[in-house]
Amino acid sequence: MRDALMLVAEGARLAGASMWLVGVLLFSPTTSADAQSPASMYQWTELPALPEELGVAGPFAGVHRDALIVAGGANFPKPVWDNDKVWHDKIYVLRRSDDGYTWNEAGTLPRRIAYGAAVSTADGVLCLGGNDSVDTFASTFLLRWDPSTERIETIDYPPLPQPCVYASAALIGDTVYLVGGQNDASLSSAGDQLFALDLSLKDQPERFRWQTLPPCPGPTRAFNLTVAQHNGFQDCLYVIGGRRQSTSDESSIEFLSDVWEYDPASATWRARSDAPRPIMAGVGIDVGQSHIAVLGGADGSLFFKADDLKDDHPGFPKTALAYHTITDTWTEAGSIPANHVTTIAVDWNDRIIIPSGEVRPRVRSAKIWALERIASDHQFGTVNYVVLVTYLLAMVGVGVYFARKNKDTNDFFRGGQCIPWWAAGCSIFATMLSSLTFTGIPSKAFAQDWVYAVGNFMIPVVAFLAVYIAMPFYRRIDATSAYEYLEKRFSRAVRLFGSASFTLFHVFRMAVVMSLTGLALAVATPLTPAQSVMLMGVLSILYCTMGGVEAVIWTDTIQTVVLLGGAILAIWLLISGAGTDLVGFIEIGRQHEKFSMANLHWDVTQTQVALWVIIVGAIAQNVSSYTADQAVVQRYMTTADRRLAARSIWTNALMTIPATFLFFSIGTALYVFYRAHPEKLDPTITTDQIFPMFIAREMPIGIAGLIVAGVFAAAQSTVSTSMNSVATTIVTDFMRPWRTCQTEAGYLKAARWWTFAIGVTGTLFGLAFVDPNIKSLFDAFIKVIGLFMGVLGGLFVLGAFSRRANATGALIGGVVGAGVMYWLWQFTSVNGYLYTACGISTCFAVGYLTSLVTGSQASRLDGLTIYTLRGTSGN
Numbered sequence: 001m002r003d004a005l006m007l008v009a010e011g012a013r014l015a016g017a018s019m020w021l022v023g024v025l026l027f028s029p030t031t032s033a034d035a036q037s038p039a040s041m042y043q044w045t046e047l048p049a050l051p052e053e054l055g056v057a058g059p060f061a062g063v064h065r066d067a068l069i070v071a072g073g074a075n076f077p078k079p080v081w082d083n084d085k086v087w088h089d090k091i092y093v094l095r096r097s098d099d100g101y102t103w104n105e106a107g108t109l110p111r112r113i114a115y116g117a118a119v120s121t122a123d124g125v126l127c128l129g130g131n132d133s134v135d136t137f138a139s140t141f142l143l144r145w146d147p148s149t150e151r152i153e154t155i156d157y158p159p160l161p162q163p164c165v166y167a168s169a170a171l172i173g174d175t176v177y178l179v180g181g182q183n184d185a186s187l188s189s190a191g192d193q194l195f196a197l198d199l200s201l202k203d204q205p206e207r208f209r210w211q212t213l214p215p216c217p218g219p220t221r222a223f224n225l226t227v228a229q230h231n232g233f234q235d236c237l238y239v240i241g242g243r244r245q246s247t248s249d250e251s252s253i254e255f256l257s258d259v260w261e262y263d264p265a266s267a268t269w270r271a272r273s274d275a276p277r278p279i280m281a282g283v284g285i286d287v288g289q290s291h292i293a294v295l296g297g298a299d300g301s302l303f304f305k306a307d308d309l310k311d312d313h314p315g316f317p318k319t320a321l322a323y324h325t326i327t328d329t330w331t332e333a334g335s336i337p338a339n340h341v342t343t344i345a346v347d348w349n350d351r352i353i354i355p356s357g358e359v360r361p362r363v364r365s366a367k368i369w370a371l372e373r374i375a376s377d378h379q380f381g382t383v384n385y386v387v388l389v390t391y392l393l394a395m396v397g398v399g400v401y402f403a404r405k406n407k408d409t410n411d412f413f414r415g416g417q418c419i420p421w422w423a424a425g426c427s428i429f430a431t432m433l434s435s436l437t438f439t440g441i442p443s444k445a446f447a448q449d450w451v452y453a454v455g456n457f458m459i460p461v462v463a464f465l466a467v468y469i470a471m472p473f474y475r476r477i478d479a480t481s482a483y484e485y486l487e488k489r490f491s492r493a494v495r496l497f498g499s500a501s502f503t504l505f506h507v508f509r510m511a512v513v514m515s516l517t518g519l520a521l522a523v524a525t526p527l528t529p530a531q532s533v534m535l536m537g538v539l540s541i542l543y544c545t546m547g548g549v550e551a552v553i554w555t556d557t558i559q560t561v562v563l564l565g566g567a568i569l570a571i572w573l574l575i576s577g578a579g580t581d582l583v584g585f586i587e588i589g590r591q592h593e594k595f596s597m598a599n600l601h602w603d604v605t606q607t608q609v610a611l612w613v614i615i616v617g618a619i620a621q622n623v624s625s626y627t628a629d630q631a632v633v634q635r636y637m638t639t640a641d642r643r644l645a646a647r648s649i650w651t652n653a654l655m656t657i658p659a660t661f662l663f664f665s666i667g668t669a670l671y672v673f674y675r676a677h678p679e680k681l682d683p684t685i686t687t688d689q690i691f692p693m694f695i696a697r698e699m700p701i702g703i704a705g706l707i708v709a710g711v712f713a714a715a716q717s718t719v720s721t722s723m724n725s726v727a728t729t730i731v732t733d734f735m736r737p738w739r740t741c742q743t744e745a746g747y748l749k750a751a752r753w754w755t756f757a758i759g760v761t762g763t764l765f766g767l768a769f770v771d772p773n774i775k776s777l778f779d780a781f782i783k784v785i786g787l788f789m790g791v792l793g794g795l796f797v798l799g800a801f802s803r804r805a806n807a808t809g810a811l812i813g814g815v816v817g818a819g820v821m822y823w824l825w826q827f828t829s830v831n832g833y834l835y836t837a838c839g840i841s842t843c844f845a846v847g848y849l850t851s852l853v854t855g856s857q858a859s860r861l862d863g864l865t866i867y868t869l870r871g872t873s874g875n
Contacts, residue, residue: 062125384705425651445667510762537763624793790839813847
């Protein structure tokens with residue numbers, strides 16, 4: 001207790017100094033530079049020009065087998081104002097090699113054709129509709145590049161329901177969507193149709209055909225732009241602009257700037273914010289996880305003057321636009337060197353390719369532009385570096401301080417059972433919080449709403465189970481490992497199964513936490529994700545190996561204070577930076593349904609997760625965590641007695657409520673801030689990097705370093721918790737029963753070596769798991785929890801709530817439960833939030849039924865079930 005008081009006093013001194021520093025820094029200039037526009041993040045370079053010297057407009061374009069395909073199109077022979085349009089059928093393929101790029105003429109199309117739509121698929125470039133000088137076509141066909149013969153193979157696909165030209169298409173999953181377009185050469189034939197073709201059905205001829213889906217609610221249109229992008233919930237279609245014949249004046253044309261979003265999951269449309277100007281025959285593509293870049297398109301301003309201007313026509317607007325699907329905002333994205341219209345932008349090896357196209361009326365360009373994203377050069381700053389390094393070294397210092405106190409494994413694993421209840425409670429809170437909560441929950445609320453907050457509100461409910469059922473079991477048997485209970489209730493085999501499952505879970509948990517935190521922080525620091533993983537892993541190994549659980553608990557307590565304080569500061573900066581106040585913040589969030597907490601449906605696969613899924617899933621997750629997760633159970637075994645252990649559990653449960661409001665409010669405040677400042681959104685970042693980006697670019701110097709250090713420390717806290725907990729289970733469950741060490745000193749040495757080994761293993765896995773394509777850290781983490789913790793929770797529930805369950809039933813229930821978890825993960829679309837509930841239910845049902853069939857096991861159940869707990873003792 002004296003050491004604890006010394007730490008508290010030192011913490012109070014540091015807190016006072018920190019508050020002074022905060023006061024100074026809040027009135028100091030920030031290090032954040034003006035946000036770069038999306039255009040400034042691209043380097044425009046020219047690839048070898050199209051062999052067709054004049055260039056073409058309306059070609060089919062796409063990528064297959066690492067080759068760029070440009071086919072068909074139309075142009076005007078020179079002099080362009082004295083000649084009629086000519087259609088083409090040649091297919092050109094641009095290939096990469098060590099010597100550069102080479103064009104090949106790889107065949108011809110079935111006919112001379114242009115102005116159709118095209119999408120790149122795994123099987124080839126799918127070409128849709130089009131026209132020539134006489135006819136409009138409904139045909140569709142696939143262009144497949146064969147590198148061995150250097151030729152294009154053409155494969156017929158099901159025809160469209162009607163002829164179509166000047167439409168556009170996009171691919172979501174295995175389904176191609178085509179929107180708008182004309183039925184013939186007249187603009188008056190433009191439609192509002194939406195057709196879809198599921199490519200996964202290509203081996204089922206009777207079902208492989210185009211489907212007609214609900215039409216776009218807006219005006220009919222041709223020359224529209226269609227792009228697929230994620231809206232925070234799922235991938236959607238975005239239909240932008242175009243033109244149509246005026247309904248009031250047949251000699252007039254309407255130029256469109258409206259935007260419509262189609263959600264394939266619900267088959268519904270909704271209107272979004274109009275573009276700043278009309279966009280016709282536009283060139284656009286999805287960028288990052290939630291941006292659409294419009295890199296070309298006519299605005300109609302000189303549409304009726306083309307015949308007068310002729311060669312004096314200046315071309316189309318050379319200002320790019322960017323649309324953000326989550327905040328529903330548009331912003332200008334800087335100047336562009338060329339504006340090609342009536343062509344198709346494609347993604348080729350992470351570069352945007354704009355192949356040929358029209359640059360002014362009747363004039364085409366043979367240029368092929370390649371756009372490459374340039375990483376932000378935002379500087380972290382010397383002061384932030386100093387704060388970051390100082391904080392992280394201080395965490396290592398905590399480990400050094402407590403290293404001298406560890407005399408045996410009871411000290412190393414349980415802190416000598418003298419940890420203050422409030423520190424144990426903060427440690428449970430920090431263990432459940434983790435760095436993913438600090439970055440993942442705000443990003444989730446930014447992209448979606450508050451539905452997941454309901455899950456956190458289940459923690460106080462489950463706390464009753466932890467305090468009055470789970471904790472008394474463990475205190476009664478004086479458990480060091482939670483899985484000692486499974487041996488006493490069932491058998492040693494069940495104990496080892498549970499302990500092994502826990503070990504696997506936490507090795508993967510360490511990897512997920514480090515890799516995803518590294519990805520999130522890559523935008524806030526100059527470190528790469530891999531470097532962040534190495535830093536977190538090495539520092540965690542250092543202080544956890546030396547200081548044991550006591551070092552983990554005190555670093556948990558410190559980082560809880562830092563992260564909660566940083567979160568409060570972030571809320572204030574976000575709201576004030578958005579140019580509003582608390583009332584305005586609430587009103588904007590309410591208008592855009594950002595505070596929604598209930599989706600009332602029964603679908604277990606929807607990304608807009610149902611309320612009942614959240615409640616059931618959260619209860620199951622917390623039941624597993626508070627009853628069967630060694631990392632949590634170990635915390636309430638570090639206090640002196642049962643009464644203090646109960647206080648630690650209630651401390652965590654009560655802290656959860658304000659913390660939930662705090663972190664979800666940060667997400668909504670991020671939405672309000674970036675809706676007010678869409679120019680500050682960086683299209684190169686992931687949604688999960690939105691809060692770290694704000695920290696690094698908008699927070700005052702020093703404070704940004706402290707919060708980033710806190711996120712690092714939170715990740716280290718989670719990792720060190722896993723290291724210490726796994727070492728505890730290995731030594732307690734696998735080594736002690738077989739007396740592999742002769743002395744207590746031997747077990748302490750083994751504990752340190754296992755802590756080191758687990759830390760190294762988790763770090764290596766973390767490096768392997770770095771994946772920037774993950775849409776949500778929160779969702780990925782929830783799935784990892786469900787895959788493992790459902791079975792562990794099921795074993796505890798089976799043992800505690802049944803007298804008849806036996807060891808055979810428990811083992812079979814555990815194995816079947818694990819199989820069901822794997823099946824849900826690999827072969828279904830069930831929301832990951834339900835995994836734990838499914839695991840508990842399966843393990844319990846199969847275990848109980850198997851126990852009935854195999855007969856009861858003769859064993860004493862005193863104090864091991866809820867029916868036999870009363871009257872038993874335990875400190």
